Amino acid sequence: MLLHVLYLVAIVAEAMTAALAAGRRRMDWVGVCLLGSVTALGGGSCRDVLLGRYPLSWVENPALLGVTAVAAMATIPLARFMYSLRRLFLLLDAVGLVVFTVIGCNIAMAMGLSVPVAIMSGMITGCVGGVLRDVLCNDVPLLFRSELYASVSVLTGGAYIGGQAMALPHDAVLFAAMGFGLTLRLLALRFNWNMPRFIYTQDLH
Amino acid sequence: MLLHVLYLVAIVAEAMTAALAAGRRRMDWVGVCLLGSVTALGGGSCRDVLLGRYPLSWVENPALLGVTAVAAMATIPLARFMYSLRRLFLLLDAVGLVVFTVIGCNIAMAMGLSVPVAIMSGMITGCVGGVLRDVLCNDVPLLFRSELYASVSVLTGGAYIGGQAMALPHDAVLFAAMGFGLTLRLLALRFNWNMPRFIYTQDLH
Amino acid sequence: MLLHVLYLVAIVAEAMTAALAAGRRRMDWVGVCLLGSVTALGGGSCRDVLLGRYPLSWVENPALLGVTAVAAMATIPLARFMYSLRRLFLLLDAVGLVVFTVIGCNIAMAMGLSVPVAIMSGMITGCVGGVLRDVLCNDVPLLFRSELYASVSVLTGGAYIGGQAMALPHDAVLFAAMGFGLTLRLLALRFNWNMPRFIYTQDLH
Numbered sequence: 284m285l286l287h288v289l290y291l292v293a294i295v296a297e298a299m300t301a302a303l304a305a306g307r308r309r310m311d312w313v314g315v316c317l318l319g320s321v322t323a324l325g326g327g328s329c330r331d332v333l334l335g336r337y338p339l340s341w342v343e344n345p346a347l348l349g350v351t352a353v354a355a356m357a358t359i360p361l362a363r364f365m366y367s368l369r370r371l372f373l374l375l376d377a378v379g380l381v382v383f384t385v386i387g388c389n390i391a392m393a394m395g396l397s398v399p400v401a402i403m404s405g406m407i408t409g410c411v412g413g414v415l416r417d418v419l420c421n422d423v424p425l426l427f428r429s430e431l432y433a434s435v436s437v438l439t440g441g442a443y444i445g446g447q448a449m450a451l452p453h454d455a456v457l458f459a460a461m462g463f464g465l466t467l468r469l470l471a472l473r474f475n476w477n478m479p480r481f482i483y484t485q486d487l488h
Numbered sequence: 489m490l491l492h493v494l495y496l497v498a499i500v501a502e503a504m505t506a507a508l509a510a511g512r513r514r515m516d517w518v519g520v521c522l523l524g525s526v527t528a529l530g531g532g533s534c535r536d537v538l539l540g541r542y543p544l545s546w547v548e549n550p551a552l553l554g555v556t557a558v559a560a561m562a563t564i565p566l567a568r569f570m571y572s573l574r575r576l577f578l579l580l581d582a583v584g585l586v587v588f589t590v591i592g593c594n595i596a597m598a599m600g601l602s603v604p605v606a607i608m609s610g611m612i613t614g615c616v617g618g619v620l621r622d623v624l625c626n627d628v629p630l631l632f633r634s635e636l637y638a639s640v641s642v643l644t645g646g647a648y649i650g651g652q653a654m655a656l657p658h659d660a661v662l663f664a665a666m667g668f669g670l671t672l673r674l675l676a677l678r679f680n681w682n683m684p685r686f687i688y689t690q691d692l693h
Numbered sequence: 694m695l696l697h698v699l700y701l702v703a704i705v706a707e708a709m710t711a712a713l714a715a716g717r718r719r720m721d722w723v724g725v726c727l728l729g730s731v732t733a734l735g736g737g738s739c740r741d742v743l744l745g746r747y748p749l750s751w752v753e754n755p756a757l758l759g760v761t762a763v764a765a766m767a768t769i770p771l772a773r774f775m776y777s778l779r780r781l782f783l784l785l786d787a788v789g790l791v792v793f794t795v796i797g798c799n800i801a802m803a804m805g806l807s808v809p810v811a812i813m814s815g816m817i818t819g820c821v822g823g824v825l826r827d828v829l830c831n832d833v834p835l836l837f838r839s840e841l842y843a844s845v846s847v848l849t850g851g852a853y854i855g856g857q858a859m860a861l862p863h864d865a866v867l868f869a870a871m872g873f874g875l876t877l878r879l880l881a882l883r884f885n886w887n888m889p890r891f892i893y894t895q896d897l898h
Contacts, residue, residue: 305837306893313844314837315891328743333533335542337745345809359891366895399550414624419824421833423626427510427519434518481520481564483511485571538738540747604755619829628831632715632724639723686725686769688716690776 286457290386291350293379294323298351300376301416302358303365308420312356318419319355320348326412330387330404334394373472377435381464383409384436385443385457398444405440406433431471431478439464491662495591496555498584499528503556505581506621507563508570513625517561523624524560525553531617535592535609539599578677586669588614589641590648590662603649610645611638636676636683644669696867700796701760703789704733708761710786711826712768713775718830722766728829729765730758736822740797740814744804783882791874793819794846795853795867808854815850816843841881841888849874 301322305315324341331339341347358365365372387408391401410426410433417424426432442463446456470476506527510520529546536544546552563570570577592613596606615631615638622629631637647668651661675681711732715725734751741749751757768775775782797818801811820836820843827834836842852873856866880886 302891303893306891308833308837309890309892310833310837311839311888311890313841313888317843318837332537332742333544334547335540335544335745339743339745341813342744342806342810345807345813348809348813362891362893396547397550399553400547403546403550403553418623418828419834419837421626421831423513423515424624427513427515427523427624429516431518433522478516478518480514480516481507481511481567482514483508483567537742538749539752540745601752602755604758605752608751608755608758623828626831628718628720629829632718632720632728632829634721636723638727683721683723685719685721686712686716686772687719688713688772 286382286386289378289382292375293382294347294351295354296372296375296379297323297412298354299358299361300372301412302355303362304416304420305355306359306362312359315355315359316352318416319358320351321419322412322416323351323354324348324412325415326383326408326410327387329411329415330390330407333407334391334396334404336390336394374469377465377468377472380409380432380436380468381439381461383412384439384464385461388440388443392444392447398448401444402437402440405443406436409436428480429477431468431476434478435464435468435471438467491587491591494583494587497580498587499552499556500559501577501580501584502528502617503559504563504566505577506617507560508567509621509625510560511564511567517564520560520564521557523621524563525556526624527617527621528556528559529553529617530620531588531613531615532592534616534620535595535612538612539596539601539609541595541599579674582670582673582677585614585637585641585673586644586666588617589644589669590666593645593648597649597652603653606649607642607645610648611641614641633685634682636673636681639683640669640673640676643672696792696796699788699792702785703792704757704761705764706782706785706789707733707822708764709768709771710782711822712765713772714826714830715765716769716772722769725765725769726762728826729768730761731829732822732826733761733764734758734822735825736793736818736820737797739821739825740800740817743817744801744806744814746800746804784879787875787878787882790819790842790846790878791849791871793822794849794874795871798850798853802854802857808858811854812847812850815853816846819846838890839887841878841886844888845874845878845881848877 298319301319302315305318310318324347328339328341331337384405387405388401391404396404413432414424414426417426439460443456443460446460447453503524506524507520510523515523529552533544533546536542589610592610593606596609601609618637619629619631622631644665648661648665651665652658708729711729712725715728720728734757738749738751741747794815797815798811801814806814823842824834824836827836849870853866853870856870857863
């Protein structure tokens, strides 16, 4: 199934971007593997823990640990080519975001949860991995600051669930929602779209 | 029920203080909503995950996600008045702490858990939201450094559970414990009470 | 049972090193207790939450909370002697790593999980407490940067599980794996062994 292939592409892309973040923090090879796996599998794991859905994906299918660790390690020799491949990379990262999102929505709906929870489930699946990566690298999560990442996830999830509610065929809705989210994300990157910021400088104490 | 109303006041107050923290980090509007929701609902979610109590509150009642996101967004236009309202705010935040604490104790006792675990459950409910907020803002958690926040929670939980063990009427114990905790917290703020610090400067390696 | 005694030594050692980290961040006494307990019990708690294994150890046996809090507090008056005791300390910390690792492997195997998941379970039990400590102290986790800590855990777990697969007597395998891991860790500390680092300085955006 195409979604399964896209899922593998997504976790590989997430593991590789996490490996580059590890390299920026001068981590050792073990740190690269661990950060890659935590980033790629952390969103889905967080979703499953919050929804009480056991076993987690990597417990059921431990090959995922190998895939993410190998993808992270492979980034080390490939790093010199990363800059010239950065457009491909940002594309794969955006594919990952929308694929994770629809998978997360799907899982919550299969559990019979409500629409807002399904949208949250999609957003957690798509975004929490990157938050864990940034916290472990001692950065303020990018998610909270830029580029419509979370917004794209919420809108993709909303389109996917809304389309199904209108009784349209599932696969058409799936690809339309993913295409919509992907387009939005790439436009946001291309034109540097951002949400307005809230800037506050006082201290209440 | 009064406790339910106070719970809503508490999550609104927590979401609003988190929104101000987001503003200090120049987060965008989505970051403000996310940080507000994570802070307000994170303590209870962490407690439920640690105790294995499913579904989580916001999964069962997704309106809570809306309440916290709206409270966080509403903070943006209100921010200019926050400084003059800071006493009201610190009062609401203190109310939140004691309300979260007694709710957390209650839940653990209803699960038949032991007294120390019930006190921990109260402290986790009352304090973990703020820890998540500080970690996501890339700060050392305030909880670990100041103002008897965790101590007030432990003492409130102890008073609440101790009073019940003495077979006093539940509502009287509830309000006495909350009044005691609230008074202690406000006195700590007013007179700048702090626990002694541990200062260590050597490195073992 | 010896493993149980070693487990208590391990959580005491972890709580005490966390207390020193708290002192470096000038935390107050409550922060010292909390950071000590979170560090000592966080690895096992994270493992149990990820594997869906309830109740957690400190919920079932709340005395563990007392042990870790007391160990952390006792570090404050003892801190002046820590430097002269640092070799004992690093030894106890290394004992803690291998003990936590074999306990984590054991638990996963008793749940019937696969070998890679059991090795991960050992590594999570051995290493996540220190990651939580570093994140709460606003540091990049040491685990990702130095001293074969995670590698020792993986190799110890692999030796322990591999030895059992060869149908060797359990206790012989247990002590051989722990001795192997302990030796490796102490050699790594003594000779300052490190994994190679990945250093990357470009930004993809």
